[in-house]
Structures are given as structure tokens and as C-alpha cells.
Amino acid sequence: MLNEDFVSRQWLIDEYHRRHKGPPGGALKMIEEAPAADVEPVKHGYWVYKMRERNKCEFVSGFDHLGDWHTITVITHVKGPVPYCGLCGALAADSFLDYCSRCGAKMDAEPPKEETVNEITPEMIEAAERNEKRIKERVDKLYDELIAEKRAEIERLEAEIAKMPPFDAEKLAAIPIVPPKEFII
Numbered sequence: 001m002l003n004e005d006f007v008s009r010q011w012l013i014d015e016y017h018r019r020h021k022g023p024p025g026g027a028l029k030m031i032e033e034a035p036a037a038d039v040e041p042v043k044h045g046y047w048v049y050k051m052r053e054r055n056k057c058e059f060v061s062g063f064d065h066l067g068d069w070h071t072i073t074v075i076t077h078v079k080g081p082v083p084y085c086g087l088c089g090a091l092a093a094d095s096f097l098d099y100c101s102r103c104g105a106k107m108d109a110e111p112p113k114e115e116t117v118n119e120i121t122p123e124m125i126e127a128a129e130r131n132e133k134r135i136k137e138r139v140d141k142l143y144d145e146l147i148a149e150k151r152a153e154i155e156r157l158e159a160e161i162a163k164m165p166p167f168d169a170e171k172l173a174a175i176p177i178v179p180p181k182e183f184i185i
């Protein structure tokens with residue numbers, strides 16, 4: 001699109017009447033009849049932070065001591081500050097965006113005075129950190145449990161092998177080798 005200046009029709013009409021002397025001329029008619037530009041006014045908004053609880057899905061991967069790769073899925077309950085659009089109320093699509101993905105408002109406006117929950121408070125940060133710590137502990141515990149389970153399984157198999165009779169080469173050699181039927185002459 002070309003760079004154009006979009007002007008206010010009402011402002012031009014008011015100015016015309018303010019400056020023009022005598023009966024209205026052709027300029028007023030021209031102003032009134034000029035086609036409207038297809039533009040949307042730019043909206044200016046601000047984020048409103050609210051404490052919210054939601055479920056968060058995490059994937060944790062790693063090798064066990066046998067070199068096998070495992071991935072575990074952990075769904076945790078998260079509590080922390082979540083940004084919402086102060087104009088339309090939509091949840092921010094991503095925390096680093098500076099505009100609302102629903103109404104398009106640019107987040108560069110000052111929130112109105114009566115809006116009290118528009119910033120991240122130290123309590124919110126503390127709650128989020130506590131939660132992160134809890135998630136990490138839970139993930140570590142789950143992973144340790146998985147590894148312990150694998151280790152127990154290996155120990156069980158090793159015990160079974162230990163209980164088997166010792167390898168007897170003579171006995172093995174005594175087993176007659178039967179060739180496949182089509183080779184018997």
C-alpha cells in the first residue's frame with residue numbers, strides 16, 4: 001500500500017465552516033463527497049495479569065544406565081500470572097507479544113487507574129517459582145522411579161539366569177544333530 005495521509009472528514013468540514021466566509025462553495029461539496037478510506041483505527045491496550053491455574057504438559061528425556069533412551073510425559077498443575085488483553089479480555093497467545101491476537105490492540109497504553117491487577121506482583125513471582133520447584137521435584141522423582149523400576153527388572157532377570165543349571169558342554173555335544181528331512185538319504 002502507498003503511504004497516504006488519512007484525514008478526518010469531520011475536522012475538514014468544521015475547519016471549512018470556521019474559515020470560509022459567504023455561501024458554501026464547491027470545496028465543501030468535495031470534502032463531503034470524497035470516498036472514505038478503508039482503514040481501521042489503531043487500538044491501544046494494556047495487559048492485565050491474573051493468577052491462573054492450568055495444566056501444563058512437559059516431556060523429560062534421558063538415558064538410563066544401560067544406555068536406553070526414555071521419555072516421560074508429566075502433566076502438572078501450574079499456578080502463576082497469565083496476561084489477558086485489557087480491552088477484549090482474550091488470553092495472550094504468547095507472553096512475549098506486544099499486541100492482542102484477538103482484537104489487534106497494541107499494548108502500549110496506560111491502564112486505567114481503577115485497574116488494580118495490571119502488573120506482576122512479587123507474590124505472583126514467588127508462587128510461580130514455588131510451582132516450578134514443585135514440578136522439578138516431581139519430574140526428578142518420576143524419573144528416579146522409572147530408573148529404579150528398570151534396575152529392579154534387570155536384577156530380577158539376572159537372578160533368574162543365576163538359578164539356571166550351569167552350562168554343560170558334554171551334554172550339549174551329546175544331543176544328536178538331526179539334519180532336515182530332505183537331506184536324509
Ligand SMILES: [Zn+2]
Nearest residue numbers: 085088100103
Ligand atoms: Zn484484545
